[in-house]
Amino acid sequence: MHVHPLITDSATLANLCARLSDAPFVTVDTEFMRESTYYPELCLIQIADTEEAAAIDPMAPGLDLSPLLALLTDNEDVLKVFHAGGQDIEIIYNLTGKTPHPLFDTQVAAMALGQGEQIGYSNLVDSWLGIQVDKGARFTDWARRPLDARQIEYAIGDVTHLSAIFPKMLERLKKTGRGAWLDQEMERLADPANYANDPDLAWKRVRVASRKADVLGRLKAIARWRELEAQAKDLPRGRIVKDETIADLAGHPPRKQADLAKVRGLSQTWASNDIGARLIAAIEGARPLSDDELPPRDDRKPGLGREGALVADLLKLLLKIRARDIDVAPRLLARGEELEALAAGQRKGLQILEGWRYDQFGHDALELVEGRLGFAVQGGKLKMTRTEGVAA
Incomplete structure (x- = not known):
């Protein structure tokens, strides 16, 4: 060459x-x-x-x-x-x-x-x-x-x-x-x-415990403000404000710019400078998230309670076995959120129930969820087995 x-x-x-x-x-x-x-x-x-x-x-x-x-x-x-x-x-x-x-x-x-x-x-x-x-x-x-x-x-x-x-x-x-x-x-x-860094979606990268619409609305407004500041100054997001400070501001918003001097992670100069004024304006302009924008709850899918979580764990075990058997990385076959959705009863819109993923894994995953597939130890190895009386 x-x-x-x-x-x-x-x-x-x-x-x-x-x-x-x-x-x-x-x-x-x-x-x-x-x-x-x-x-x-x-x-x-x-x-x-x-x-x-x-x-x-x-x-x-x-x-x-x-x-x-x-x-x-x-x-x-x-x-x-x-x-x-x-x-x-x-x-x-x-x-x-x-x-x-x-x-x-x-x-x-x-x-x-x-x-x-x-x-x-x-x-x-x-x-x-x-x-x-x-x-x-x-x-x-x-x-x-x-x-x-x-x-x-x-x-x-x-x-x-x-x-x-x-x-x-x-x-x-x-x-x-x-x-x-x-x-x-x-x-x-x-x-x-x-690859498009949409400022209106920047809030989704920040971890916050609350699901309150007003808190998340402030989080969206503050994260958008930070993204625009970082882009304009060509600085890393964390150099503007760190994620944990954004989460704190969203949950406990300052009432006036002078209060920024008390916020951990911000310099006292923010109480009087231009960037502090822009931050306060973003907070004051925040609106609660609409119902459509609110993220799903921790259980992520309707019906995924304790029993559903156990089924999801079984699906993850099945995924490991199947990936081992055909020698592929498990993540190529399925992602955790899809397994939880399947365990919760969802059937539409899942990649594991389409095309080659269905042939290689999704079919067996459905069989497990619907009681037609189980596990057995054969020759020291954990394997899938069809339940008795059900045709494969």
């Missing part, structure tokens, strides 16, 4: 993207810094196919990234391959308002091949290629220039190794017939809604 020198000019990048636009797939990775900013600071982009690879310096003066971004978001003929690509996709979304499509995530694919729920990149490379990745440059300051040869070599390796792994992984998926299992997961990853 030909590895290009670090690309810092627009003409070289445009030529590279023109060639890659004919490739069946490209592997993509980014290096970024986000410890002190709201938006990730893009520091390096790596891309490869089976013949060439390059690192691109987005911080180079005058570099036009549009050919690369068009390749990633507009070219439907080229599959974009990532490993644990959520943050890489978020960066591309922030730049374009679009996500790479079509895409393939090797961490998700590894779940279908029995390699656990969140296999790391180094372990993936070791298991598929027998190569030990040098992690020495992993925690480097990618924003500092110039980048040294070791940093660039490390970064390029992320996409060159992935370009060797992906065809092998694809072949194994075809042999096992599990490639189709991943289509829904990859489309979910590509959904732009996952």
